[in-house]
Amino acid sequence: xxxxxxxxxxxxxxxxxxxxxxxxxxxxxxxxxxxxxxxxxxxxxxxxxxxxxxxxxxxxxxxxxxxxxxxxxxxxxxxxxxxxxxxxxxxxxxxxxxxxxxxxxxxxxxxxxxxxxxxxxxxxxxxxxxxxxxxxxxxxxxxxxxxxxxxxxxxxxxxxxxxxxxxxxxxxxxxxxxxxxxxxxxxxxxxxxxxxxxxxxxxxxxxxxxxxxxxxxxxxxxxxxxxxxxxxxxxxxxxxxxxxxxxxxxxxxxxxxxxxxxxxxxxxxxxxxxxxxxxxxxxxxxxxxxxxxxxxxxxxxxxxxxxxxxxxxxxxxxxxxxxxxxxxx
Amino acid sequence: xxxxxxxxxxxxxxxxxxxxxxxxxxxxxxxxxxxxxxxxxxxxxxxxxxxxxxxxxxxxxxxxxxxxxxxxxxxxxxxxxxxxxxxxxxxxxxxxxxxxxxxxxxxxxxxxxxxxxxxxxxxxxxxxxxxxxxxxxxxxxxxxxxxxxxxxxxxxxxxxxxxxxxxxxxxxxxxxxxxxxxxxxxxxxxxxxxxxxxxxxxxxxxxxxxxxxxxxxxxxxxxxxxxxxxxxxxxxxxxxxxxxxxxxxxxxxxxxxxxxxxxxxxxxxxxxxxxxxxxxxxxxxxxxxxxxxxxxxxxxxxxxxxxxxxxxxxxxxxxxxxxxxxxxx
DNA sequence: TTGAAAGCGCTAACAG
DNA sequence: CTGTTAGCGCTTTCAA
Numbered sequence: 001x002x003x004x005x006x007x008x009x010x011x012x013x014x015x016x017x018x019x020x021x022x023x024x025x026x027x028x029x030x031x032x033x034x035x036x037x038x039x040x041x042x043x044x045x046x047x048x049x050x051x052x053x054x055x056x057x058x059x060x061x062x063x064x065x066x067x068x069x070x071x072x073x074x075x076x077x078x079x080x081x082x083x084x085x086x087x088x089x090x091x092x093x094x095x096x097x098x099x100x101x102x103x104x105x106x107x108x109x110x111x112x113x114x115x116x117x118x119x120x121x122x123x124x125x126x127x128x129x130x131x132x133x134x135x136x137x138x139x140x141x142x143x144x145x146x147x148x149x150x151x152x153x154x155x156x157x158x159x160x161x162x163x164x165x166x167x168x169x170x171x172x173x174x175x176x177x178x179x180x181x182x183x184x185x186x187x188x189x190x191x192x193x194x195x196x197x198x199x200x201x202x203x204x205x206x207x208x209x210x211x212x213x214x215x216x217x218x219x220x221x222x223x224x225x226x227x228x229x230x231x232x233x234x235x236x237x238x239x240x241x242x243x244x245x246x247x248x249x250x251x252x253x254x255x256x257x258x259x260x261x262x263x264x265x266x267x268x269x270x271x272x273x274x275x276x277x278x279x280x281x282x283x284x285x286x287x288x289x290x291x292x293x294x295x296x297x298x299x300x301x302x303x304x305x306x307x308x309x310x311x312x313x314x315x316x317x318x319x320x321x322x323x324x325x326x327x328x329x
Numbered sequence: 330x331x332x333x334x335x336x337x338x339x340x341x342x343x344x345x346x347x348x349x350x351x352x353x354x355x356x357x358x359x360x361x362x363x364x365x366x367x368x369x370x371x372x373x374x375x376x377x378x379x380x381x382x383x384x385x386x387x388x389x390x391x392x393x394x395x396x397x398x399x400x401x402x403x404x405x406x407x408x409x410x411x412x413x414x415x416x417x418x419x420x421x422x423x424x425x426x427x428x429x430x431x432x433x434x435x436x437x438x439x440x441x442x443x444x445x446x447x448x449x450x451x452x453x454x455x456x457x458x459x460x461x462x463x464x465x466x467x468x469x470x471x472x473x474x475x476x477x478x479x480x481x482x483x484x485x486x487x488x489x490x491x492x493x494x495x496x497x498x499x500x501x502x503x504x505x506x507x508x509x510x511x512x513x514x515x516x517x518x519x520x521x522x523x524x525x526x527x528x529x530x531x532x533x534x535x536x537x538x539x540x541x542x543x544x545x546x547x548x549x550x551x552x553x554x555x556x557x558x559x560x561x562x563x564x565x566x567x568x569x570x571x572x573x574x575x576x577x578x579x580x581x582x583x584x585x586x587x588x589x590x591x592x593x594x595x596x597x598x599x600x601x602x603x604x605x606x607x608x609x610x611x612x613x614x615x616x617x618x619x620x621x622x623x624x625x626x627x628x629x630x631x632x633x634x635x636x637x638x639x640x641x642x643x644x645x646x647x648x649x650x651x652x653x654x655x656x657x658x
Numbered sequence: 659t660t661g662a663a664a665g666c667g668c669t670a671a672c673a674g
Numbered sequence: 675c676t677g678t679t680a681g682c683g684c685t686t687t688c689a690a
Contacts, residue, residue, distance in 0.1 A: 047462040047463070049441065049444045049445045050445055051386075051445065051447060052442075052445045052446045052447065053382050053385045053386050053391060053446065053447055054386050056382045057380075057382050057383050057386050062382060064425070064446075071411065072401065072407050072410060072411050072414075073404070073407045073408055073411050075402070075404070075407075078401050078402045078404075078407045079402055081401060081426070082400065082401050082402050082428055085401075085426060085427070085428050086428060086430070089427075089438075089439070094425050094427075094442060094446065095425065095426050095427075096393070096423050096424065096425055096426075097410075097414060097424050097425075097426045098414070098418075098423075098424075099411055099414050099415060101415070109418075110418070112378065113381075113423060115378045116378045116379055116380065116381045117381045117382065117393075117423065118380060118381065118382055133376040134376070219607050245603075245607075248607045249607070251609070252607065252609065255609060274574075274604070275603070275604055275607075278548050278574075278577045278578070278581065278604075279608065279609070280580070280581065280584060280608070280609055
């Protein structure tokens with residue numbers, strides 16, 4: 001029963017005190033090589049695993065980080081979380097995952113649970129503010145929280161403004177004269193930012209920029225919206241979409257209408273999701289560096305956990321355009 | 330400092346003993362309505378959050394479940410994990426997530442960490458056996474572990490054999506006369522099972538079933554393999570792929586060769602991933618019920634955690650064929 | 659209906 | 675180099 005063996009058992013069986021065993025486990029304090037060997041042998045023989053929960057209680061920190069994320073099923077989020085978890089593990093931290101499903105009530109419950117579990121820190125990707133009446137460090141990642149204050153909150157995001165610009169510019173460079181923008185409204189601040197920057201580029205270039213918004217990030221919704229738009233305004237020859245899934249939905253709508261892509265209308269997506277590279281036609285998209293985003297956020301959070309002053313509390317990571325077939329020709 | 334307020338603080342401020350506070354928090358034992366109201370007020374005022382780690386230490390169970398998963402970035406896994414986490418949360422459990430990246434050394438480290446954290450149970454989706462010298466219940470999910478013994482291990486999987494059959498049959502019904510099978514070898518037992526059952530169906534129907542295997546689940550690898558196959562055997566008119574990504578890769582290869590899909594060659598994928606429904610052409614695929622799989626596994630695990638005898642230790646969930654364009658016409 | 663007190667497994671003074 | 679011991683915050687007997 002390794003569950004029953006504790007530091008005291010080890011101590012007794014190896015003829016030392018619990019203090020010595022603890023020192024050996026944590027490699028601090030002093031002890032002779034011989035005692036160490038003896039103790040280690042006993043630990044191995046009994047398959048002893050130090051009880052982390054006791055350690056956490058005593059040390060008042062838990063070596064676990066909580067992550068609040070809307071939906072791990074979204075490939076952008078799952079990439080971030082993979083990187084976060086891998087990176088945190090190299091520091092000895094574990095990850096508690098909480099899907100909030102864009103549900104504020106659920107999110108609050110998860111947050112309460114994380115506080116009760118005394119996590120060392122929280123990474124919040126939901127776009128909501130974490131109201132914590134206490135001292136758990138929070139870093140916001142990917143979605144800028146509502147009412148974000150540059151000097152109060154810690155935020156790592158990718159450069160959505162530039163991303164939106166790049167997308168619009170790629171269409172412009174491909175020769176499009178009449179560009180529309182499709183975005184998901186009120187669901188994700190990032191879509192909003194991409195949308196706004198794309199529109200402003202188009203305005204700078206003297207275009208009026210038709211805008212279509214849909215209520216969720218959904219391919220069928222995008223399909224319907226695009227069909228409607230194009231029938232209303234047949235001169236459109238370019239379409240900025242604020243997500244790859246929207247681009248796919250748009251493509252499908254154009255397909256139904258028999259409008260060739262990129263022949264007649266060119267389009268761009270966003271996120272460089274797995275889909276974008278293997279779609280037919282492959283989708284020009286904006287790549288965000290999930291690894292850098294994750295590591296920046298983790299670095300920042302661990303500094304706060306360690307009580308250090310955080311040098312930058314707002315990091316904006318660069319994006320890059322991946323040109324593919326939907327903007328060629 | 331809510332982090333500093335504990336049950337003792339609450340007790341003192343509300344003029345009762347810690348025992349009473351504990352009873353109120355956990356709604357067990359007896360206490361008067363008045364004391365409860367008084368204590369609750371103090372807890373609210375101080376933003377008190379019961380310390381779960383102390384509770385876990387005392388009660389010797391942690392209300393957290395560990396999940397070992399190869400790669401959360403894979404949409405099949407992320408769907409399972411979303412469902413698992415949502416469902417576990419309804420029972421008050423949290424989820425510790427561990428990506429093993431198909432790396433056995435890393436997996437072992439994660440497993441050790443989970444044991445040290447005294448998780449209540451483990452869900453293992455990696456296809457490896459969890460060697461635990463002790464009493465933490467384990468349920469295997471999705472990937473049958475190596476050396477699986479029907480009466481020793483608890484397993485929830487989906488019906489890959491039927492899935493493989495359905496895929497092959499759909500091609501047969503679509504009129505294909507010369508069907509090949511593409512699968513990823515030695516990486517995931519499920520691909521192997523789908524492959525074997527597809528081949529056996531084809532044999533039953535008097536076909537010889539060309540086989541191509543690749544070493545990883547990778548679209549480019551599939552593309553290359555298919556091009557080679559088709560050039561070697563131009564009579565092929567159907568292709569079973571053991572994963573959607575492989576189907577997409579295959580499609581891209583055929584596209585390069587100028588072979589129409591489904592006109593000349595029809596194909597099937599597997600997993601009904603987000604991609605399959607929105608691809609052009611949309612991909613006929615085998616749908617696995619992630620929700621049922623997850624809930625079965627969680628139910629089984631929680632029964633074991635609760636010390637109950639588990640009625641079924643091997644659950645096989647049904648799959649269904651989703652017919653789409655790649656097998657039409 | 660309530661309280662006192664032991665103890666979960668560990669760490670960190672402090673003492674030697 | 676090693677041991678003794680208090681105590682982290684909580685639950686739970688036992689007693690009142």
